[in-house]
Amino acid sequence: MTETQRFPTSNGMKTTTEQKVVTRFAPSPTGFLSLGNYRTALFNFLYAKQHNGKFILRIEDTDKERNKKEYERDIIESFEWLSLPFNEFYRQSERTDIYKTYLQKLVDEDKAYISKEEKEGGRSEVIRFRNQGSTVVFNDIIRGEISFDTKELGDFVIAKSMEEPVFHFSVVVDDFEMGITHIIRGEDHISNTPRHILIQEAIGAPRPQYAHLPLILASDRSKLSKRNGAISIKESRERGYTPEAIINYLALLGWNPGTEQEIFSIESLIQQFSLEKIQKGGAVFNEEKLNWTNKEYIRALPKEKLMNAIEERMSKTGKFTGISRESLILLTPLITERIEKFEDITDMAEKGELDWFFEEPQYIFPESLVWKKGSSRDEAKKHLQALSEILSTLSLEEFTVEKIESIILPYADKEGKGNVLWPMRFALSGKEKSPDPFTLACVLGKEKTLTRLKKAANRL
RNA sequence: GGCCCCAUCGUCUAACGGUCAGGACAAAUGCUUUUCAAGCAUUAAAUCGGGGUUCGAUUCCCCGUGGGGUCACCA
Numbered sequence: 001m002t003e004t005q006r007f008p009t010s011n012g013m014k015t016t017t018e019q020k021v022v023t024r025f026a027p028s029p030t031g032f033l034s035l036g037n038y039r040t041a042l043f044n045f046l047y048a049k050q051h052n053g054k055f056i057l058r059i060e061d062t063d064k065e066r067n068k069k070e071y072e073r074d075i076i077e078s079f080e081w082l083s084l085p086f087n088e089f090y091r092q093s094e095r096t097d098i099y100k101t102y103l104q105k106l107v108d109e110d111k112a113y114i115s116k117e118e119k120e121g122g123r124s125e126v127i128r129f130r131n132q133g134s135t136v137v138f139n140d141i142i143r144g145e146i147s148f149d150t151k152e153l154g155d156f157v158i159a160k161s162m163e164e165p166v167f168h169f170s171v172v173v174d175d176f177e178m179g180i181t182h183i184i185r186g187e188d189h190i191s192n193t194p195r196h197i198l199i200q201e202a203i204g205a206p207r208p209q210y211a212h213l214p215l216i217l218a219s220d221r222s223k224l225s226k227r228n229g230a231i232s233i234k235e236s237r238e239r240g241y242t243p244e245a246i247i248n249y250l251a252l253l254g255w256n257p258g259t260e261q262e263i264f265s266i267e268s269l270i271q272q273f274s275l276e277k278i279q280k281g282g283a284v285f286n287e288e289k290l291n292w293t294n295k296e297y298i299r300a301l302p303k304e305k306l307m308n309a310i311e312e313r314m315s316k317t318g319k320f321t322g323i324s325r326e327s328l329i330l331l332t333p334l335i336t337e338r339i340e341k342f343e344d345i346t347d348m349a350e351k352g353e354l355d356w357f358f359e360e361p362q363y364i365f366p367e368s369l370v371w372k373k374g375s376s377r378d379e380a381k382k383h384l385q386a387l388s389e390i391l392s393t394l395s396l397e398e399f400t401v402e403k404i405e406s407i408i409l410p411y412a413d414k415e416g417k418g419n420v421l422w423p424m425r426f427a428l429s430g431k432e433k434s435p436d437p438f439t440l441a442c443v444l445g446k447e448k449t450l451t452r453l454k455k456a457a458n459r460l
Numbered sequence: 461g462g463c464c465c466c467a468u469c470g471u472c473u474a475a476c477g478g479u480c481a482g483g484a485c486a487a488a489u490g491c492u493u494u495u496c497a498a499g500c501a502u503u504a505a506a507u508c509g510g511g512g513u514u515c516g517a518u519u520c521c522c523c524g525u526g527g528g529g530u531c532a533c534c535a
Contacts, residue, residue: 028535063534117533126533143465152463152531160533167535191464191530214466214528221527249472252484256473260483279473281466282528289472289485299498337498353496371494409493418494425495433496 021053022181025086026171028060029071032232033078035285036186036216036224039250043213044184045084046251046273056178057086061093062170078233082243083266090178092170099165102173102203103127103158111202112158127159129199136194141182141211141275148194156195172196176205184211184275187282188223211275214254215282224285231287240309240342242301245294254283263296291340298336307332313345319358320349330443331357334435353431357443360452361430366459368432371422380423381460383415387424388453391441399446405438427456 025041027033041057048055057079061067072091079086106112107127115128133151140146158169165173175183190212200207218228231239236246248264257272264272298306307328314320323331335354339345348354363369370380390407412420425437428444441449 026535030535060535066534140465146464148464157533164533166533171535186529187465188529189535192535212465217528219471223529252472254472258474260474262484279466283473284471286471286485292485334497338496373494405493412493416494421494423494429495431495435496437494 019181021048021051022056022179023048023053023184024056024058024175024178024180026058026060026174026185027075028063028066029068029075030063030066031071031226032234033071033075034224034226034230034232035236035246035250036230038078038082038233038246039216039253040184040186040213041079041084042247042250043255043273043275043278044182045086046270047182047184047275048087049270050273053181054087055085056088056090056180058090058174058178059092060167060170061091062165062167064093067093074232074234078237081237082233082247088178090174092174095170095174096163096165098177099159099170099173100162103162103165103169106158106202113155115155125161126157127162128155129158129202131155131198136197138193138197138207138210140190141209142214142278143212143280146190146193148191150194150198153195153198158199168192168195169199172199172205173203175208176200176203180208182209182211182275184213187212187215211278214279216253217282217284219284221282221284229285238343240313240344241290241294242297245290245297248297249290249293253285254279263293295340298339298341303329303332306336309342310335310345313342314349314354317346317349319354327357327443334439334443353433356429356431356434356440360448360455361427363427363430363456363459369423369426369456369460371416371418373418375416375419375422377460379419381457383420384423384427384453384457384460386411387420388450388457391446391453392450394446396446399442399449401438401442404441408438423456424453427452 023044025044027037027041045055047053057075059072059075061072103112106129107114110130112127112129115126116124117126118124131150131153133149133153135147135149137145137147156168157166159165174180193210193212197207199205216224218224218230220228222228224230233246244266247266247269251264251269251273252262255273255278257274258277310332311320311323311328314323331354335345335348338348338353366377369384370377387408390411391404394403394407408420408424421437425434425440426432428434428437428440428449434440435443444452
């Protein structure tokens with residue numbers, strides 16, 4: 001992990017004479033927190049932290065039908081897992097009195113009105129905003145000036161009843177009440193912004209700064225959603241991505257500091273982040289790059305953590321019960337360099353790629369023991385026998401990768417590397433693909449190694 | 461369809477109006493103590509089209525085209 005920049009002495013940090021920055025992330029608990037939503041949260045977080053401001057988490061649960069407590073829990077757990085601390089927490093469902101006050105005020109001032117409407121069964125009244133139909137122009141930090149003719153909005157609904165404000169209304173009231181200075185949200189909210197500005201003006205709220213983020217797209221360039229490949233934080237955790245990799249990858253989706261740096265700690269993101277450098281166009285989510293990023297972080301993980309992860313994933317497959325710590329130490333680097341995310345450990349185990357460790361190979365096809373490029377069964381047999389003799393001269397303490405290699409290599413060089421090393425590797429692993437023979441021998445230990453070499457020789 | 465937004469390699473992206481249009485992922489090829497993995501090296505790969513402005517446009521303007529978003533008593 002390298003960081004090219006470290007706390008420059010004079011940078012673009014804003015001075016504290018400005019108004020304190022307050023940002024918010026306002027998800028509705030109608031599903032598991034997606035990576036895309038999380039990126040919005042991350043950008044809000046980074047911006048607030050960079051300016052020593054506040055970052056607020058606000059659960060927008062005004063839609064009683066679709067909200068679930070389970071999803072709210074998921075959002076909070078995800079924030080914890082990813083170490084994104086928020087300074088304040090709110091639930092809109094607990095703030096209806098506040099909305100009601102503002103609603104009543106607008107009705108009293110005739111800026112909104114109660115509209116009696118026909119509807120098959122049920123409710124017959126809604127509260128509508130008295131829309132003058134002016135042209136609203138606002139400045140977006142990412143996109144510049146955007147203007148809308150609000151005539152076509154008509155007198156839009158701002159509440160289902162005095163107790164049930166609609167999203168557009170509660171958002172504006174909350175952003176005002178909470179002193180939000182910067183609204184950083186997805187591009188899909190651009191068309192909601194004129195409505196919000198109209199409401200702001202009606203309740204006398206100042207206009208915050210807007211920054212509309214480009215959308216994260218699926219590979220077909222449509223909006224990423226559960227149906228076309230969106231991954232939730234919960235799911236990425238289960239798949240074995242690290243929090244740091246997720247943050248790193250997401251930060252670079254639609255943003256980049258203009259350098260060639262690819263790996264960023266959260267601290268360096270806070271320091272280097274800027275809304276101005278955010279891309280305007282949507283960004284396709286690329287799982288392969290996420291995998292690569294994750295691999296970079298996995299390799300940098302302390303060995304202890306890797307061993308724990310490996311033991312945990314392996315035991316889920318039913319293997320690895322009662323493995324010795326010594327074996328685990330030997331196996332860990334072999335597994336680590338072959339995986340991109342922890343889920344791959346399970347895959348390896350299920351595909352039998354680690355079977356050589358747990359059980360003796362059966363050599364069902366003895367020909368497989370012979371190096372295909374110009375060796376014979378007799379030769380392979382001869383080499384296997386020679387190898388067991390050579391290795392039996394090593395003591396248990398000497399049975400290390402380096403020692404084994406140094407004692408076998410001269411013989412292999414003389415007889416032809418492939419001719420010697422392929423049978424050895426296959427005898428020990430019983431697999432077409434496996435780690436190198438010296439490592440195998442070392443991990444298996446002297447006794448098993450000699451047994452397998454002899455057994456394989458007998459099959460030829 | 462109306463309104464709004466956007467447009468550099470397959471993908472993520474860099475480039476005060478002057479660069480051989482750079483980097484990363486993925487791909488291909490080769491090297492390394494057999495295979496796999498890892499590592500290293502190399503290669504291929506882009507400015508949507510047309511008009512302007514300018515000595516000079518990836519960059520500024522206009523028009524197309526393409527893509528996306530949004531049009532709820534859902535957020």
